[in-house]
Amino acid sequence: MTDRLIRITTALAVVAVAVVAAIISYQHAYDLVRSDEFAALGVPFVRRGQRAADYAAVMRKLWAEDTASFHGEFTRFEAVQVNPKPVHTRRIPIVVGGNSDPALKRVAAFGDGWHGFNLQTDAVAERIGALAGYCREHGRDMSELSVAVALNELRRTR
Secondary structure (H helix, E strand, O other), rough: OHHHHHHHHHHHHHHHHHHHHHHHHOOOOOOOOOOOHHHHOOOOOOHHHHHHHHHHHHHHHHHHHOEEEEEEEOOOOEOOOOOOOOOOOOOOOOEEEOHHHHHHHHHHOOOOOEEEEEHHHHHHHHHHHHHHHHHOOOOOHHHEEEEEEOOOOOOOOO
């Protein structure tokens, strides 16, 4: 039952994100992993990174193909049609948030951007350097990514 619910939830999320993008005619990022959502479905939060990669691949496949089939570790389906599709390129950027090495590896593996948050200013360069290294490992150029960082400190200027 839980696997079926996850498949339905993923498909609904794909449609919802595409509808929002169509309405506002803007490329939109989707929050892939939240512990309260996993808990509500009775799904372990522990392998969220692997699930996020699976779900991102599902969304991209459903947005790109008129009729899609998918066989991942967590999601499987045959000949599914989902509409509406994203308006412009049939692709909506997926921005991955998080400061940990596993989060940065997910960005390098399948993300279109990174959102770092609650970082000290001196940690930003180190995290961006780590992300650049993971991008190289995945054969990606860091310039392909959008990067946004929310700092946890304010410095007042006079």
